[in-house]
Amino acid sequence: MADSSNTQTQGSSRFGRYLIYTLLGLVCLYYLMPLFIMLSTSLKTLDDIRTGSLVSLPAHVTFQPWLDAWSKACIGVRCEGMSVYFWNSFRFVVPAVLISTLAGAFNGYVLTLWRFRGSDIFFSALMIGCFIPFQVILLPMARTLGELGIFNTISGLIFVHVVYGVSFTTLFFRNYYVTIPDELVKAARIDGAGFLRIFWRIILPISTPIVVVSIIWQFTQIWNDFLFGVVFSSGDHQPVTVALNNLVNTSTGVIGYNVDMAAAIIAALPTLFIYIVAGKYFVRGLTAGSVKG
Amino acid sequence: MGALSIRNVRKSYGTTEILKGINIEIEEGEFLILVGPSGCGKSTLLAMIAGLDNITSGEVYIGERKVNDLSPKDRDIAMVFQSYALYPNMTVRQNISFGLEIRKVPKAEQQKIVAQVAQILQMEQLLDRKPSQLSGGQRQRVAMGRAIARNPTLFLFDEPLSNLDAKLRVEMRTEIKLLHKRVGKTIVYVTHDQVEAMTLGDKIAVMKDGEVVQFGTPQQIYDNPVNLFVASFMGSPSMNFIPCRVAVLDGKFGLKMDTGGQTHVFPVEGASSALAAYAGREIIVGIRPEKITHKVDFLAGAPNFYVAETTIEISEPTGADTLLVITINDKNIVCRVHPDYAKSQGERMAFMFDMSKTVYFDPVTELRIL
Numbered sequence: 001m002a003d004s005s006n007t008q009t010q011g012s013s014r015f016g017r018y019l020i021y022t023l024l025g026l027v028c029l030y031y032l033m034p035l036f037i038m039l040s041t042s043l044k045t046l047d048d049i050r051t052g053s054l055v056s057l058p059a060h061v062t063f064q065p066w067l068d069a070w071s072k073a074c075i076g077v078r079c080e081g082m083s084v085y086f087w088n089s090f091r092f093v094v095p096a097v098l099i100s101t102l103a104g105a106f107n108g109y110v111l112t113l114w115r116f117r118g119s120d121i122f123f124s125a126l127m128i129g130c131f132i133p134f135q136v137i138l139l140p141m142a143r144t145l146g147e148l149g150i151f152n153t154i155s156g157l158i159f160v161h162v163v164y165g166v167s168f169t170t171l172f173f174r175n176y177y178v179t180i181p182d183e184l185v186k187a188a189r190i191d192g193a194g195f196l197r198i199f200w201r202i203i204l205p206i207s208t209p210i211v212v213v214s215i216i217w218q219f220t221q222i223w224n225d226f227l228f229g230v231v232f233s234s235g236d237h238q239p240v241t242v243a244l245n246n247l248v249n250t251s252t253g254v255i256g257y258n259v260d261m262a263a264a265i266i267a268a269l270p271t272l273f274i275y276i277v278a279g280k281y282f283v284r285g286l287t288a289g290s291v292k293g
Numbered sequence: 294m295g296a297l298s299i300r301n302v303r304k305s306y307g308t309t310e311i312l313k314g315i316n317i318e319i320e321e322g323e324f325l326i327l328v329g330p331s332g333c334g335k336s337t338l339l340a341m342i343a344g345l346d347n348i349t350s351g352e353v354y355i356g357e358r359k360v361n362d363l364s365p366k367d368r369d370i371a372m373v374f375q376s377y378a379l380y381p382n383m384t385v386r387q388n389i390s391f392g393l394e395i396r397k398v399p400k401a402e403q404q405k406i407v408a409q410v411a412q413i414l415q416m417e418q419l420l421d422r423k424p425s426q427l428s429g430g431q432r433q434r435v436a437m438g439r440a441i442a443r444n445p446t447l448f449l450f451d452e453p454l455s456n457l458d459a460k461l462r463v464e465m466r467t468e469i470k471l472l473h474k475r476v477g478k479t480i481v482y483v484t485h486d487q488v489e490a491m492t493l494g495d496k497i498a499v500m501k502d503g504e505v506v507q508f509g510t511p512q513q514i515y516d517n518p519v520n521l522f523v524a525s526f527m528g529s530p531s532m533n534f535i536p537c538r539v540a541v542l543d544g545k546f547g548l549k550m551d552t553g554g555q556t557h558v559f560p561v562e563g564a565s566s567a568l569a570a571y572a573g574r575e576i577i578v579g580i581r582p583e584k585i586t587h588k589v590d591f592l593a594g595a596p597n598f599y600v601a602e603t604t605i606e607i608s609e610p611t612g613a614d615t616l617l618v619i620t621i622n623d624k625n626i627v628c629r630v631h632p633d634y635a636k637s638q639g640e641r642m643a644f645m646f647d648m649s650k651t652v653y654f655d656p657v658t659e660l661r662i663l
């Protein structure tokens with residue numbers, strides 16, 4: 001009696017597990033399908049695309065679309081491929097990510113471990129920044145960039161992304177630093193360390209998990225940004241996302257799906273790379289309490 | 294002038310006054326205990342001495358110097374925290390030498406000091422570990438090492454043992470006492486544990502609600518508490534408080550003790566004139582458990598020694614002593630009896646009361662009468 005009911009539950013739980021795995025598999029397929037189609041299309045010749053079906057594998061694998069996308073494809077009037085814009089993106093994304101992360105760490109440090117009168121209000125005000133839609137700040141930002149003389153420059157894009165990102169990074173770091181005991185800072189003060197030394201020598205070195213979170217988040221946000229890029233830069237200064245759009249829209253008679261796909265993957269590669277390399281730290285960092293002892 | 298002098302120190306956060314005029318003075322090399330229930334302002338007072346927070350009014354002197362406006366690093370102090378507050382990113386060695394490095398002590402000198410400290414605290418083998426690789430007791434040791442390395446004139450300890458388990462706590466307590474003997478520096482030590490306070494302190498300041506209720510040596514505080522609060526806070530198991538009516542018999546005062554059916558009158562010896570005002574009224578009689586024992590024949594009947602027989606309600610053997618609970622004037626009273634003489638629960642037993650160190654309190658003001 002007991003035995004049979006036992007096997008029954010075992011059987012039904014096994015069935016449940018199969019069901020779950022099947023479902024998960026299907027969902028996986030569904031999400032991987034576009035990537036697969038992009039990848040396989042980018043490796044096909046135009047003839048192959050025309051004759052074969054969307055989901056078929058390439059008849060002969062060719063890397064020509066990738067080479068074209070990288071250095072030959074026409075974007076607007078220039079036919080030099082994505083490479084220029086790809087490096088453009090790096091040139092403002094890397095500084096913007098680093099600066100906004102450092103600024104967030106510093107803000108978080110001050111707002112939790114060196115509270116001042118009104119620091120909570122200051123923090124709340126800063127948090128509103130997380131909810132301001134991009135569109136709202138376009139015009140004021142354009143004016144500001146003009147006044148500063150950095151409109152349509154790499155510095156301008158760095159500035160915009162730092163300003164917009166600092167609310168988020170501050171939030172990350174503040175929430176991480178509230179778990180650090182005040183006594184740590186007190187001990188350092190008695191040891192004779194000042195405000196900046198405590199930050200550099202003690203607080204920043206124990207912030208690795210949240211630094212990783214901030215870098216991944218900011219990198220993805222800024223790399224993938226289109227709107228700021230399209231509004232605040234033009235011509236040679238545009239980021240890769242805008243270039244991709246222009247590449248797809250630039251018609252030279254035949255539509256080169258294979259080149260478009262290769263270009264799209266090129267544009268997405270850095271964020272993919274970051275997730276694959278540092279993804280596990282992202283989850284760990286988001287759930288980490290900071291320091292014990 | 295003493296090694297540390299705290300004069301009328303007040304501290305308010307917003308409109309709430311946390312410290313309400315603290316006055317304490319201790320001599321060079323003394324071990325001062327700040328003890329009191331949690332939330333009474335001990336850590337706040339320590340932070341005032343350390344300079345981690347501003348004083349609202351009053352003065353703090355360390356040695357000859359008024360330190361009110363000096364930052365912590367200029368006060369020549371070191372502090373050990375409850376959470377140890379070790380720098381998690383640094384090795385034990387770096388934790389100890391961090392303060393030295395900031396003070397620009399030469400490298401060679403730093404190494405020498407670290408080696409010395411490690412030897413004093415027997416933790417040479419731990420020097421290259423990170424705090425996360427240490428046990429609670431070892432972290433505690435490192436925190437003390439960090440304080441010793443700086444060789445300050447004043448040590449501040451904020452409940453340093455409260456995160457350790459009972460056995461380790463006793464060990465470290467002894468070690469701190471030895472350390473104090475060895476370095477001979479002035480120490481201010483915060484605790485809410487009255488056993489720690491009694492065993493470690495040269496002087497104890499008992500605090501309550503932001504005030505020092507009593508300041509004195511451990512024995513003074515134990516024997517002569519100024520009020521009911523101090524009497525009940527210090528000592529374990531804590532002092533018995535018996536509500537008693539004051540009787541007058543041929544010009545002398547006596548205390549009425551009802552042991553359930555039988556009423557005894559224990560005469561009060563010595564200067565009892567203070568009780569005159571309470572004749573016929575109720576007062577609170579404080580008597581420590583160790584003063585109520587089994588009947589010792591040659592003492593029974595001597596002045597201040599009285600005997601009463603009653604039923605044992607509860608018996609709690611602790612090994613060294615057996616705690617017996619009896620009822621007097623409808624209150625449960627704990628007696629500390631040698632296990633060989635303790636009878637069992639429910640049995641009748643003759644108890645001997647040593648009234649020589651009994652203290653008396655006004656039931657309304659809770660202040661000492663006598």
Ligand SMILES: Nc1ncnc2c1ncn2[C@@H]1O[C@H](COP(=O)(O)OP(=O)(O)O)[C@@H](O)[C@H]1O
Pocket residue numbers: 306311330331332333334335336337338
């Ligand atoms: N920064 C602060 N702001 C407001 N109130 C505080 C602050 N620090 C401590 N207090 C209050 O002061 C009282 C005493 O705290 P504390 O000195 O830490 O007590 P203890 O160390 O004796 O347990 C507590 O009621 C606490 O809530």
Ligand SMILES: [Mg+2]
Pocket residue numbers: 335336337452
């Ligand atoms: Mg405290």
